[in-house]
Amino acid sequence: MGLSILGLAWRSLMNRRGSALLTILAVALSVSLFLGVDKVRNGARAGFENTISGTDLIVGAPTGQINLLLYSVFRLGSATAEISWDTYQSIADRDDVAWTVPISLGDSHRGFRVVGTNDSYFEHYRHGDGTKLRLAEGKLFTDIYEAVLGADVARELGYEVGSEVVLTHGLGAGGLTDHENRPFVVSGILAPTGTPVDRSIHVSLEGITAIHVGWESGTRSPFADTISEEMIRGFDLTPKSVTAVFVGLERRGTLLRTQRALNTQSGEPLLAIIPGMALGELWQVTGIVERALIAVSVFVIAVGLVSVLTSILTSLNERRREMAILRATGARPGHIFFLMVAEAALLGLLGAVAGVLLVQIGLLVAGPLLSSAYGIGIGGLGLSAIDGWTVLAVFAAATLIGTIPAVMALRRSLADGLTVKL
Amino acid sequence: MPVIDIRDLRFAWDDGPALLDIAEYSVLPGERVFLRGPSGSGKSTLLGLIAGVLEPQAGKVEVLGHDMTQLSGPKRDALRADRLGVIFQMFNLVPYLSLVQNVTLPCRFSSARRKAAGGGDGMTREAERLLSRLGLSDPKMLERPVTELSVGQQQRVAVARALIGGPDIVIADEPTSALDAEARDRFIELLNEEAARSGSALLFVSHDGSLAGHFDRSVDLKEINRAKGGV
Ligand SMILES: Nc1ncnc2c1ncn2[C@@H]1O[C@H](COP(=O)(O)OP(=O)(O)O)[C@@H](O)[C@H]1O
Ligand SMILES: [Mg+2]
Numbered sequence: 001m002g003l004s005i006l007g008l009a010w011r012s013l014m015n016r017r018g019s020a021l022l023t024i025l026a027v028a029l030s031v032s033l034f035l036g037v038d039k040v041r042n043g044a045r046a047g048f049e050n051t052i053s054g055t056d057l058i059v060g061a062p063t064g065q066i067n068l069l070l071y072s073v074f075r076l077g078s079a080t081a082e083i084s085w086d087t088y089q090s091i092a093d094r095d096d097v098a099w100t101v102p103i104s105l106g107d108s109h110r111g112f113r114v115v116g117t118n119d120s121y122f123e124h125y126r127h128g129d130g131t132k133l134r135l136a137e138g139k140l141f142t143d144i145y146e147a148v149l150g151a152d153v154a155r156e157l158g159y160e161v162g163s164e165v166v167l168t169h170g171l172g173a174g175g176l177t178d179h180e181n182r183p184f185v186v187s188g189i190l191a192p193t194g195t196p197v198d199r200s201i202h203v204s205l206e207g208i209t210a211i212h213v214g215w216e217s218g219t220r221s222p223f224a225d226t227i228s229e230e231m232i233r234g235f236d237l238t239p240k241s242v243t244a245v246f247v248g249l250e251r252r253g254t255l256l257r258t259q260r261a262l263n264t265q266s267g268e269p270l271l272a273i274i275p276g277m278a279l280g281e282l283w284q285v286t287g288i289v290e291r292a293l294i295a296v297s298v299f300v301i302a303v304g305l306v307s308v309l310t311s312i313l314t315s316l317n318e319r320r321r322e323m324a325i326l327r328a329t330g331a332r333p334g335h336i337f338f339l340m341v342a343e344a345a346l347l348g349l350l351g352a353v354a355g356v357l358l359v360q361i362g363l364l365v366a367g368p369l370l371s372s373a374y375g376i377g378i379g380g381l382g383l384s385a386i387d388g389w390t391v392l393a394v395f396a397a398a399t400l401i402g403t404i405p406a407v408m409a410l411r412r413s414l415a416d417g418l419t420v421k422l
Numbered sequence: 423m424p425v426i427d428i429r430d431l432r433f434a435w436d437d438g439p440a441l442l443d444i445a446e447y448s449v450l451p452g453e454r455v456f457l458r459g460p461s462g463s464g465k466s467t468l469l470g471l472i473a474g475v476l477e478p479q480a481g482k483v484e485v486l487g488h489d490m491t492q493l494s495g496p497k498r499d500a501l502r503a504d505r506l507g508v509i510f511q512m513f514n515l516v517p518y519l520s521l522v523q524n525v526t527l528p529c530r531f532s533s534a535r536r537k538a539a540g541g542g543d544g545m546t547r548e549a550e551r552l553l554s555r556l557g558l559s560d561p562k563m564l565e566r567p568v569t570e571l572s573v574g575q576q577q578r579v580a581v582a583r584a585l586i587g588g589p590d591i592v593i594a595d596e597p598t599s600a601l602d603a604e605a606r607d608r609f610i611e612l613l614n615e616e617a618a619r620s621g622s623a624l625l626f627v628s629h630d631g632s633l634a635g636h637f638d639r640s641v642d643l644k645e646i647n648r649a650k651g652g653v
Contacts (some may be wrong), residue, residue, distance in 0.1 A: 008516075008519075011523075326516070334493070
């Protein structure tokens with residue numbers, strides 16, 4: 001009997017499919033808002049947390065710790081100041097420091113950031129569970145004018161080993177002013193990592209210095225074009241400064257002591273941060289917003305459920321006759337009750353499932369955009385337990401809500417008997 | 423033994439005056455009975471009591487040997503589903519079901535009825551057979567939404583539904599009041615014929631006394647009802 005009543009519920013909904021579809025849509029949109037917020041939040045967290053591992057400290061010029069983390073690791077925002085090469089040397093020379101990776105930021109190529117660094121980057125930078133960077137093609141840069149591309153850069157711009165790349169001074173996508181007289185040659189392409197490395201162009205620190213010869217004032221000097229490549233190669237290309245330094249320690253036990261020593265050292269003021277702690281602070285800031293968003297989206301789901309209730313309540317009056325017919329042909333009060341509850345439950349279930357599908361479709365479409373624009377990994381955005389639980393919860397809530405019209409229909413049909421006035 | 427046997431029945435809606443007060447009224451198996459009464463006299467209420475949808479304040483309503491006042495609600499519902507057919511004045515059909523689905527509706531609530539109608543596919547064939555006997559055989563018509571049928575056609579579908587699975591009793595509550603004179607007589611003839619065919623007793627109520635001639639026996643509600651609560 002349960003099945004045949006479900007069949008009735010289904011046909012009844014189909015008969016009112018216009019309003020039923022609107023109700024399902026309302027539930028679907030509310031569910032997709034909730035799941036969307038949750039997935040983007042988790043994706044962002046997972047993406048950020050997977051981006052750097054194995055680096056004990058990040059050192060840069062004094063700024064906020066979140067800011068330093070964002071521009072050095074996530075290539076978001078930009079540094080306001082740099083640290084001098086001598087200071088970098090003094091950090092690298094410390095007894096408690098095992099390795100350092102200097103990076104120099106500030107140039108770009110068609111919207112992708114350029115990272116000046118050295119071999120130590122490919123040796124010590126780790127992501128995920130401690131995975132090293134791996135070349136998919138070619139080799140690391142050995143010459144001043146060679147570049148190693150992240151996977152997305154090569155894919156999106158269609159570059160191969162041997163392609164020429166003209167770097168841009170500044171970070172504008174269209175390029176403020178090009179260094180076109182000094183093109184770089186792609187020497188290698190990295191395997192995809194799902195981190196901002198995929199969207200970076202890596203060149204040697206000397207290469208960064210070289211393209212800025214003649215740019216010391218910040219704009220192109222009239223002499224820039226007159227300097228030949230041979231002349232540049234003859235210069236001392238040791239950088240004068242770097243933007244940030246990734247630091248690995250000899251022993252992790254000295255972490256806090258080393259951090260304090262760097263932060264309080266005399267000479268050039270520095271900021272040394274522990275990546276995990278900076279991320280923690282970032283989550284604290286975003287957590288407030290996240291909780292507010294989640295709360296709002298839960299309320300929106302409640303609104304969606306109210307639309308289920310409204311849709312069934314408004315149909316009750318015109319269906320009084322139908323209930324009398326069902327009773328006359330043998331329906332028990334339980335059948336009437338079950339019919340109304342089943343309609344609510346079906347609306348809730350279909351809405352929730354449609355909401356999950358909406359989110360998945362949305363992620364298929366917008367996922368690549370999210371990952372390229374904000375470094376949100378789409379890996380963790382697929383179907384997960386929360387989707388199942390949400391569907392279950394909305395289904396249960398709709399079923400529960402369905403008991404309200406069900407009780408009303410039941411009472412009425414018992415009072416009406418077979419005599420329904422129209 | 424009568425299929426319907428009413429003794430000392432008293433019924434009032436809510437706290438109102440007694441609407442029905444019937445000392446004795448019965449219908450025999452296979453009998454076709456007409457019950458006349460003006461609008462508001464309590465005919466539909468009486469049918470509700472016989473169908474076990476309403477409960478009397480006093481007295482006994484025996485249907486097919488079961489005292490409805492002693493049966494539990496679910497048992498009354500089951501008895502109605504298994505052995506009664508009901509036809510209303512109008513709007514007999516569930517708008518979201520097809521013609522055939524409307525006819526087989528009682529089989530959804532009663533396995534006895536389903537079995538009697540031939541079960542599964544047999545049930546659909548039986549519905550189509552009944553419909554074609556009632557002049558509704560055009561396959562194109564069977565496809566149409568029931569809301570597009572004329573009132574006369576809808577009432578004939580209701581007859582097929584009441585008769586599917588050969589119930590012992592068919593109660594018809596003014597089924598012809600929305601039909602014109604010609605359609606009305608034809609309808610009553612068909613209803614009588616098919617009820618006779620399936621051996622069902624027929625209790626037909628109407629305010630229109632001129633229909634009495636179609637039936638084995640005719641009773642005026644005034645004659646059996648001692649209450650003055652009704653109109
Ligand atoms: N569901 C109901 N609740 C309260 N009073 C009702 C209900 N149905 C009918 N009545 C009252 O009972 C009386 C008889 O109604 P009814 O049985 O429909 O008469 P008939 O079918 O003979 O026209 C009327 O006065 C009507 O107002
Ligand atoms: Mg009536």
